[in-house]
Amino acid sequence: MNKTLQMFKPGLMLLMVAAAAAFILGLVNLATAGRIAAIAEETMRGAMQSVLPAAAYTDTGAEDDGEVEAIYAAEGGGWVVRVTESGSQGLITMMVGVSSDYACTGISITESSETAGLGAVAGQQSEKGEAFRAQFVGQSGTVAVTKEGGEIDAISGATITSKAVCKGVTAAIAACQALGGAQSAPVVEAVGPSSEAVVVPADAGPGYVTLPSGEPSMG
Amino acid sequence: MNRKQQIFEGVFTNNPVLVQQIGLCATMAISTTLFNGIGMGLSVLIILTCCNVVVSLIRKIIPEQVRLAIFVVVIAGFVTIVDLLLQAFIPALSNALGVFIPLIVVNCIIIGRAEAFSSKNSVKDSFFDGVFQGLGYTVVLICMCLFRELLGSGTIGGGLLNGATSFFTLDGTGAGIRIFPQEYAAGILVLPFGGFLTLGLLMALMQHMLSKREARRAAKEKEDDE
Amino acid sequence: MLASIVSISLGAILVNNFIFSQFLGLCPFLGVSNKMSTATGMSVAVIFVMTMASAICWVINTYLLIPLGLKFMQTVAYILVIAVLVQFVEMFLKKSIPSLYSAMGIFLPLITTNCAVLGVVLLNTQNNYNFLESVVYGFTGGVGFTLAIVLFASVRERLEFADYPKAFEGFAICLVSAALFALAFMGFSGMKIM
Secondary structure, X not given: OHHHHHHHHHHXXXXXXXXXXXXXXXXXXXXXXXXXXXXXXXXXXXXXXXXXXXXXXXXXXXXXXXXXXXXXXXXXXXXXXXXXXXXXXXXXXXXXEEOOOOEEEEEEEEEOOOOOOOHHHHHOOOHHHHHHHHOOOOOEXXXXXXXXXXXXXXXXXXXXXXXXXXXXXXXXXXXXXXHHHHHOHHHHHHXXXXXXXXXXXXXXXXXXXXXXXXXXXXX | OOHHHHHXXXXXXXXXXXXXXXXXXXXXXHOOOHXXXXXXXXXXXXXXXXXXXXXXXXXXXXXXXXXXXXHHHHXXXXXXXXXXXXHHHOHHHHHHHHHHOHHHHXXXXXXXXXXXXXXXXXXXXXXXXXXXXHHHHXXXXXXXXXXXXXXXXXXXXXXXXXXXXXXXXXXXXXXXXEOOOHHHOOHHHHOHHHHXXXXXXXXXXXXXXXXXXXXXXXXXXXXXXX | OHHHHHHHHHHHHHHOOOOOOOOOXXXXXXXXXXXHHHHHHHXXXXXXXXXXXXXXXXXXXXXXXXXXXXXXXXXXXXXHHHHHHHHHHHHHHHHHOHHHHHHHXXXXXXXXXXXXXXXXXXXXXXXXXXXXXXXXXXXXXXXXXXXXXXXXXXXXXXXXXXXXXXXXXXXXXXXXXXXXXXXXXXXXXXXXXX
């Protein structure tokens, strides 16, 4: 009897320590969960307000396709789209405001793990970051960096990040067009003028591998 | 135990990063702004101290065979607590450090000190060991951050200090105090290359200082002998 | 589907190499890269454990932690899974494949505290990878680790004959050489499958 007890003692000890840890963690989680959720909620609201101010937003229930995660209809017209793109270091999550005539009203990067000083500039509250994000206002159709025939000046040293943001905005606009088109027929007209802005990049097709020659893209 | 000697060891002669050469991953990865460096350093200091105390408290009742597993659970517990608290109270830091906060679990400094020090020493000594070793880690991180941030982006105190509006912020938005324009900065120092290079140079500097010290001591002993 | 897998693989092996760009798994990287034979032994063990851990932790996270609302226990659960897994693999190999055990046995206990293993599992969760993507990321992350460590071992074997200042002895010169490798790997960062 004593011998079997000896054998189980280490396992029991480990179990006890693990149980104690789980208990304490549960308490800490209970104490912080509300606050963490509130912060997430507030960050999201703040980002939505900054890209397309409105009194209220309602989730349209659009399906998460791996790129466009959610579409919220803003009260008074337009949408705010949450998009996730893979940047140079990891995923970039952003909020894109799209007006009812399918032009971008602003972007806000809520989460990214891009390189500090390069790609991270895209989401920063700095002069450079603001200037980068401001370029997206009024863009419609396919949004691309200048090197690919678009109008967005990429952040120097962070071409990949800049391209990812462009791709996210394009996806957001396309998703809203699909949504708007499905809801009411006349909106199709609005697609016309915006599609004029589509510039097909001469040197780029889908599934290409690029090694930009001009500036190093490390961001 | 002599506290003065203990602090000297923790920060200098037995510095966890530069001399024991452990816990290198996070050191290089996050030392890009002062905000990250101080945040990470203090997080490790707190976790290390708590783990040292708990391990020292239970050192006499834990069975030998599952010793390491129990250490790991204790460490993982404290890491999660700090992680949750950071998410709730300093979300900017939690975002900036990302996966490197939970990765403190496998930071060799903590399990190393549990195994080498606190499982053999009194609670009081273990407490101070945690504080001083944590301090040594923080000092190295701050040095690396200052070097990489100043030369890599031309600022000091990024994320923490703000040149323009309020001087001190905790929300990670501070752009830092600009010393010279971004255009003249060697941006490569902020990239992985800079992390490896800076730590390599710091380590060489430390070895140089230690060998100088050793030589002086040898010379002195020789003098005493004669 | 295929595109995402190719892009994950390419990212894990070259663009976001675990060692040269994400700083994960440096302790074993510097510790065992001094000889080619130990480097390959360690690599095999790391690939194996990283793939297994990715698969098991994904199942535990999806079917146990999330339904039970225990997301905050992720770190604790993952590290325990890794520790137990390493122990089991060690026991299994010792009994059934002694030849493989003698090749990678001594490296297995070191792997528990290898941050690349916990790192890959945490990144799988953070990036919301599905089961297949997690396994692919775990495997290719291990391949990236192998690439880095084998390349570096060959450099270190030559470093022994190099003439450098005495202060740089040991890890310091290794880190400086690794910095040059990181620079070279940065060349991959423009590469991306859209």
